[in-house]
Amino acid sequence: MTLNPADDAFAETLAAELPDNSLRRAEPRYLEEPRGRWHGSSGWVALPRSADEAARILRACNAARVGVVPFGGGTGLVGGQVAPDTPAPLIVSLQRMSAIRAVYPQENVLVAEAGAVLASVQEAAREAGRLFPLSLASEGTARIGGLLSTNAGGVNVLRYGNARDQVLGLEAVLPDGTVWNGLKRLRKDNTGYDLRHLLLGAEGTLGLITAASLKLAPVPASVGTAFFTVESPAAALALLALARDQLGEGISAFELISRQGLDFLTEKLPEVRQPWPAAPEWCVLIELGLARGLDPASALETLFETALDEELVSDAIVAQSEQQRTEFWAVRERIPEGNKAIGAISSHDISVPLGAIPEFIERGAPLIAGLGDFRINCFGHLGDGNLHYNVFPAPGKRREDHVNQREEIKRTVHDLVHAYGGSVSAEHGIGRLKVEDLERYGDPAKLAAMRAIKAALDPAGIMNPGAVLRG
Amino acid sequence: MTLNPADDAFAETLAAELPDNSLRRAEPRYLEEPRGRWHGSSGWVALPRSADEAARILRACNAARVGVVPFGGGTGLVGGQVAPDTPAPLIVSLQRMSAIRAVYPQENVLVAEAGAVLASVQEAAREAGRLFPLSLASEGTARIGGLLSTNAGGVNVLRYGNARDQVLGLEAVLPDGTVWNGLKRLRKDNTGYDLRHLLLGAEGTLGLITAASLKLAPVPASVGTAFFTVESPAAALALLALARDQLGEGISAFELISRQGLDFLTEKLPEVRQPWPAAPEWCVLIELGLARGLDPASALETLFETALDEELVSDAIVAQSEQQRTEFWAVRERIPEGNKAIGAISSHDISVPLGAIPEFIERGAPLIAGLGDFRINCFGHLGDGNLHYNVFPAPGKRREDHVNQREEIKRTVHDLVHAYGGSVSAEHGIGRLKVEDLERYGDPAKLAAMRAIKAALDPAGIMNPGAVLRG
Known part of the structure; x- marks a missing residue:
């Protein structure tokens, strides 16, 4: 099935169905991705302000067989946000749908539009005395729609799960331009197939997420952060099991770092303060978020002493201030930057x-x-x-x-x-980078089912063509 | 599309492809359900011992256009386990696939076959020093496959999520008889559409789950259980918010009970011991599961005192022994029995x-x-x-x-x-009881997507015909 380009004629027709200034020519930032491996073909960007406008856009694209590339913050690392190999698609940016529609502190629920930047969702939760636990390096740029469409991970998955686990309901436009009003705020709802989890992680190939109702978590009463020096990854794993026995769900993050990464930082980003006199071969950044009545400092001390007895660790440095905590996290979070510089x-x-x-x-x-x-x-x-x-x-x-x-x-x-x-x-995710890997390593029955689902929901193949599945 | 009956001729052909004694005539227990509203047509039961045998069964049914009704513990309350209105289907019971295939305590993972009874999965987790948190009244009979296919809930959802949230991977036979080997033990895996969540909660209409890798949780270091008497549901809700502020994720269960339910128990099940001199108008059964270093008795006391100050509660009875804890839970769990007697x-x-x-x-x-x-x-x-x-x-x-x-x-x-x-x-779930409700209240775009998915994955419509979606 060949798609048609989002050319000027198509843009003109579509513009007539939308409010003024809903379309503009694609600036370079819509055609690039962080790895610099793909460049999108030039074309048009549509900027809907509501699910209804997004629906009109998808209906028009479906009728004209024009490809649609959903665009969030553009931070994805597998090229899911640019379509280089197809006739110029219509890029649909969610940036104008960035509202926090509502916060329900008593329900631990927040409803955000797909264009909301992750940091602003975290902030809205914090203002309500709650935690939105999704956290990753690009949180100042990445938008909720993209994070959900790629089922983003990050540093708190251990405790709170992946992006998909934060979602109670979705509002989305399906490929035929119908709107699914699935913005429920329910913890339990067993009425039919879980369309929510099908769109989550589908990388925009099955529909366009326009809003989500998101779970909030209680803010831990106290936080403790430390670097533990470990002999090996096996020791780190045994430390994790020990920490879990002692602290149950209280472990928010458990990050492994190797000396190679620290050496890259030393070489390329010397301003990043490393807390050791000499970089350890392996270390773990552990963060606790504990309930009222528990003291992270003493929990970390107990953990260290037991781990020392079991010869799992040789050293521990506990952050003594919020500033030191930030410095510890900077070591972890700037490793990708060091990598990039090398x-x-x-x-x-x-x-x-x-x-x-x-x-x-x-x-x-x-x-x-x-x-x-x-x-x-x-x-x-x-x-x-x-x-x-x-x-x-x-x-x-x-x-x-x-x-x-x-x-x-x-x-x-x-x-x-x-x-x-x-x-x-x-x-x-798969994006465009790993389409072949998916074909090579994916389970054949699952792949066949995926193709059948794609064909069923998007028979014209307009949604993010070439991502996840070969077009 | 009309289905053909699983008649004697079909059974004979199928039996030839399977080991001896893989088929038997359906005894009454396969044709009944707890509400007594549906009776299955008589026919044959197939009892596979492996995913491969299950695959041979589904391939034969698909080729002959014979309906398949997956059968677990038979405890479902919406008639999903009996098909009365179609030509006699083949019932596929998972009872011979009841093994716990493996337990990985360090990974907090357990792999169970679909026929494993919930209580035996809980027991296997306990033996490994871990918790499998899914818990509900029928846990001595209900089997994992059915629990996952219906995305069962129960009393610990507040803390641990629904059945679907316990699943890392699935092994399942798709309607065409291909086996999806999706039994991963990964916390993060973004390789394509989430087929797992599509089968979970699909009530056997999109495939047959044969095994699952399940998440285990740490066992809370201590447990505390109490009845709090509250003025109203609004007060109960405010109490919940207060408890969350104080105890974070430490609340495992929070169950509302009304005087009507207690009166039914008094009338019909007087042997159930109620801990009040007179039944309260509304009360809440709260259970805490706390990390090491915290004391449930004092946590419950603090909660009660604050709630008393805020005029949310008038009384609290804290279980003083494991026996009393069991008695408290019996009050909650036998309410359905009281209801049934009325x-x-x-x-x-x-x-x-x-x-x-x-x-x-x-x-x-x-x-x-x-x-x-x-x-x-x-x-x-x-x-x-x-x-x-x-x-x-x-x-x-x-x-x-x-x-x-x-x-x-x-x-x-x-x-x-x-x-x-x-x-x-x-x-x-929907089963057969709520098909009309789904049509009436379901979002039209979601319903259309569900029908498209069903047609794509099960074009002959053999899987649990008439459940969830009208045949």
Whole structure:
């Protein structure tokens, strides 16, 4: 099925059905993505102000067989936000739908439009004395619609789940231009198939999310943050199990950091303050959020002492102030920046079953070494079994020297992940970057079902063409 | 599309493809359901021992256009487990697939086959020092496959979520007889559409779940249980908000009970020990599960004192022993038995947004009174906004005297629920009981999408025909 371009004639017809200034020519920022691997074809951007306007836009696109690329904050890392290989699509930006429609503190619910920036949703929750727990590096730019469409992860998944787990209801426009008014605020609703979870994580290929009712959580009464130095990933995992036994659901984050990542920071971002005299081989950033009546400092001390007895840790530094806490988190959150400055040959957002992590890391290193002289920075959300496993050139070499090895490295890492029953896209999604990976590693029955669902809900194939499934 | 019956000829052909004794004639227990409203047509039961055998069964049914009714523990309350109006379907019972395939304590994961009884899954988790939090009255009979297919609720949803929230991965046979090997043990996996959540809650109409990898939770270090007497549902709701402020995620259950329910127990089940000298008008059963270092007794005392100051509660009785805790829960869990002994004219498993509950209850009573002289027993999972709102005849009358009013009562309750943006099936599902309700109250865009998905995945319409969607 061939799509038609969103050309000037189409734009003119569509503009007539919408309020003034609803369409504009696509500026460069709508045609780029952070990795710089794809550039969208030039064309038009539509900027709806309501679900009804979004519906009119999709109806027109469906009738004219014009592709639609939903656009949020543009921070996605797998190219889901730009369509380079199809006739110029209509980009539909949700930026004008950025309202917090309502907050219900007693219900622990907030209703946000898809264009709301994550930080502003967090802020609205905070003002109501509640927590919206989704948290990730791009939270000042990423918008709710994109975060939900990609089922974003981040640092608090261990405790609160992925983006999809924060959603009670959705308002969305389906590919045929009908509006699904599914903005329920219910914790229990068993009336038919869960269309919500189908759109969540579908990366805009099954419909356009325009608003969501989101769960809020209680704000922990107190927070404690510390770096624990551990011998190995296996020790880190044993520490996590110990922490869970002692603290139950009180662990909000559990991030693994390797010396390689710290060395990159030292080299490229020396202004990032590292709290050790010498960078440890492996360490864990642990954050507790505890209920009233519990003291994080003493909980961390108890955890450290037990872990020391069990020879899991050798050192711990507990943040003594909010400023130090911010500094600790900066170490973790600026690692991707350090990586970028060095220049990864191949980056992998993978997950394996928690218990398999130590073996995965142990087996990965010699496999990569077998391909050449590389450096590995393996770090991430250990509590979720989600690692960012990035491969860099040896000192003195550049990523450009290894371009022709990228595929081989990627294949090696992904094959190993697959052998452990893992995922080759833990939190970033498929987008355009991993369409082939999905075909290679995906379960055939699931893939067939996905294709059948796509064809059923979007028979003209207009929604985000080429993302997730080959067009 | 007409289906063919699972007649003797079909059974004979199918039996040849399966190990001995894989088929037997349907005994009465496969053709009945707890409400006694539907009786299945007689026919054959297939009893697969593996996903592969289940796949052979579904392939044969799909080829012969024979309906399939998945059968778990048979405890469902909406008739999803019997198909009365179609040519005799093949009943596929999962009872021989009841193994706990593996437990991974370090990962907090357990893999169970669909035929595993809930209580045995809870037990396996307990033996590993973990908690499988799904808990409901029928847990000694209900099987995992049915619980997941209906997205069951129960008493711990407030803290741990519904059945669907406990699932990391599924193994399932799709309607065409292909096996989806989706038994991942990952917390993060963004590789394509979430087929898992589509099958969960689909009530067997989109495929047959054969196994699941399930999340386990830490066992709370200590538990505290109490009855709080409250003035009104509004006070109960304010108490919940207060409890959340004080205890965060430490509240495991928060159940509302009305005097009507207690009076039914007194009348019909006098052996159930009620801890009050006189039954309170409204009370709440609250259960805390706290982390190490916290004392439930003092937490309950603090909560009571603050609530007393705010005039939300008038009395509290804290369970002083495990035996008393069991007695408290028996009061809550035997209310449905009391109801059954009285005989409800119409029962409603509804949810409304938490904040709307007091108004819903206040407005419901006069509406029902306007229809005649009835008694209302309204009780349930207040923390989830999920009430069981059941209407009974006045003393001296029988449900049979009001059969012709059932529809009107149901409509009145459901219309009110709908007006508040609620759900007419909070935790029981649609089954065959609520197909019309779904058509009446369901969002048209969602219904159209559901029909398209059903047609795409099960074009012959063999899976649980007549459940959820009209055949």
